[in-house]
Amino acid sequence: MHFGTNGIRGLFEELNPETAVKLAYGIGRYFNGGKIVVARDCRLTGEVLKNAVVAGLASVGCTVIDLGIVSSPTAEYMIRKLDAEAAVIITASHNPPEWNAIKVVDGKGIAVSKERGKEIEKLVEGKLWWNRVGRISFYENATKDHIKAIIEMAGKAKKKKIILDCGNGTACVIAPPLFKELGCDILTLNSHMDGRFPGRPSEPTEKNVENLIRAVKAEKVDCGIAWDADGDRVIFVDEKGQYIIGDMVYALSILWSDVKGDVVTTVATSRVVEDAAGKKGLKTRYTAIGAPYLCEAMEGAGIGGEEVGGVIWPELSLAKDGFLTGAMLVKALERKTLSEWVKELPSYYNVKEKIPAKAKEKSELVKKALEYAKKEKLRYNDIDGVRVDYEDSWVIVRPSGTEDYVRIFAEAKTLEKAGELVEKFRKITG
Numbered sequence: 001m002h003f004g005t006n007g008i009r010g011l012f013e014e015l016n017p018e019t020a021v022k023l024a025y026g027i028g029r030y031f032n033g034g035k036i037v038v039a040r041d042c043r044l045t046g047e048v049l050k051n052a053v054v055a056g057l058a059s060v061g062c063t064v065i066d067l068g069i070v071s072s073p074t075a076e077y078m079i080r081k082l083d084a085e086a087a088v089i090i091t092a093s094h095n096p097p098e099w100n101a102i103k104v105v106d107g108k109g110i111a112v113s114k115e116r117g118k119e120i121e122k123l124v125e126g127k128l129w130w131n132r133v134g135r136i137s138f139y140e141n142a143t144k145d146h147i148k149a150i151i152e153m154a155g156k157a158k159k160k161k162i163i164l165d166c167g168n169g170t171a172c173v174i175a176p177p178l179f180k181e182l183g184c185d186i187l188t189l190n191s192h193m194d195g196r197f198p199g200r201p202s203e204p205t206e207k208n209v210e211n212l213i214r215a216v217k218a219e220k221v222d223c224g225i226a227w228d229a230d231g232d233r234v235i236f237v238d239e240k241g242q243y244i245i246g247d248m249v250y251a252l253s254i255l256w257s258d259v260k261g262d263v264v265t266t267v268a269t270s271r272v273v274e275d276a277a278g279k280k281g282l283k284t285r286y287t288a289i290g291a292p293y294l295c296e297a298m299e300g301a302g303i304g305g306e307e308v309g310g311v312i313w314p315e316l317s318l319a320k321d322g323f324l325t326g327a328m329l330v331k332a333l334e335r336k337t338l339s340e341w342v343k344e345l346p347s348y349y350n351v352k353e354k355i356p357a358k359a360k361e362k363s364e365l366v367k368k369a370l371e372y373a374k375k376e377k378l379r380y381n382d383i384d385g386v387r388v389d390y391e392d393s394w395v396i397v398r399p400s401g402t403e404d405y406v407r408i409f410a411e412a413k414t415l416e417k418a419g420e421l422v423e424k425f426r427k428i429t430g
């Protein structure tokens with residue numbers, strides 16, 4: 001099995017205890033048999049995979065600290081707290097329940113990319129020594145520690161009435177106690193952990209959280225918050241029942257934070273993030289798409305975030321922390337309602353299109369977009385595909401990593417303009 005953009009993902013036929021134990025040998029050797037925290041989400045395959053990973057790591061000499069079922073941001077927060085060399089998290093994030101994955105984060109809190117994963121893959125085979133087996137221990141207070149750190153950073157809030165949609169994932173462990181301690185009146189949805197995700201699919205898309213939207217309207221609460229299975233992604237629903245998409249969650253977080261450093265985000269993120277940064281007098285830096293690339297670029301940055309709704313608050317860790325982000329929202333509601341906050345920023349519309357293309361054609365199409373941007377002296381970057389930024393719109397032409405497509409995505413102040421931009425770049429690359 002091979003590392004993808006963020007860890008090793010697979011169905012149980014492929015990613016099972018047999019393969020997991022071997023991967024753990026490689027991971028343990030890569031981190032020189034150091035101290036490693038291990039955590040998992042609540043998927044049905046989580047327990048056996050975690051036991052295999054723990055056994056594999058200890059077999060190559062690691063000191064393993066098992067955190068049990070906790071959210072990904074909790075596990076990543078514990079790296080610094082327990083002074084570990086790495087965290088290994090068994091979670092397939094927002095993917096359907098039959099999937100699982102092994103995610104690796106190093107001692108600095110940086111997720112291991114595909115490139116670094118190749119080094120780990122080389123270390124899978126090797127001799128095992130009976131007298132170098134490491135110790136395994138349990139640590140049960142990770143969620144408590146994380147809650148305490150979040151409250152210290154965000155501060156307690158005035159009583160707000162909110163609905164938490166935990167999606168039957170690890171948010172069930174942390175979100176209800178956290179928001180109670182923050183001082184909120186809470187109602188919950190899908191708050192029983194169940195690795196089959198019976199309440200709703202794990203990805204918090206607008207369609208998947210329709211029950212939350214309905215509940216927010218019916219109960220007349222201040223907001224709704226929903227997470228994916230491992231709790232790094234978060235979305236909001238305002239007091240009117242309006243769904244607030246990931247990039248907007250990030251943009252709002254910038255307004256609520258008192259960051260000084262750069263704003264870091266991927267090339268696929270809405271212009272609204274740059275607008276929010278501009279309001280705070282901050283510079284926006286773009287990275288390739290994928291959590292590891294975002295983490296790697298966080299050095300000296302003030303805040304980071306992805307288009308899918310994950311915000312990195314480096315003061316706490318380099319994890320996308322959906323719970324700290326939620327806590328910052330609750331605090332911000334003391335000043336304005338969520339819909340008033342959204343009005344502080346411009347709204348954009350987007351249009352996307354897929355152009356069928358094989359491997360070689362893909363790079364040709366992207367090259368054409370790049371040549372055009374250069375020739376027209378446009379503002380562009382080619383970190384990951386080609387993104388061209390205009391006055392109040394932008395477009396990206398990017399090859400799909402897994403399918404035979406080139407994607408064109410445009411965003412503008414009107415749907416019509418976004419459509420025109422896609423059409424323009426379809427012709428340029430066509």
Ligand code: MG
Pocket residue numbers: 092093094228229230231232233
């Ligand atoms: Mg996730």
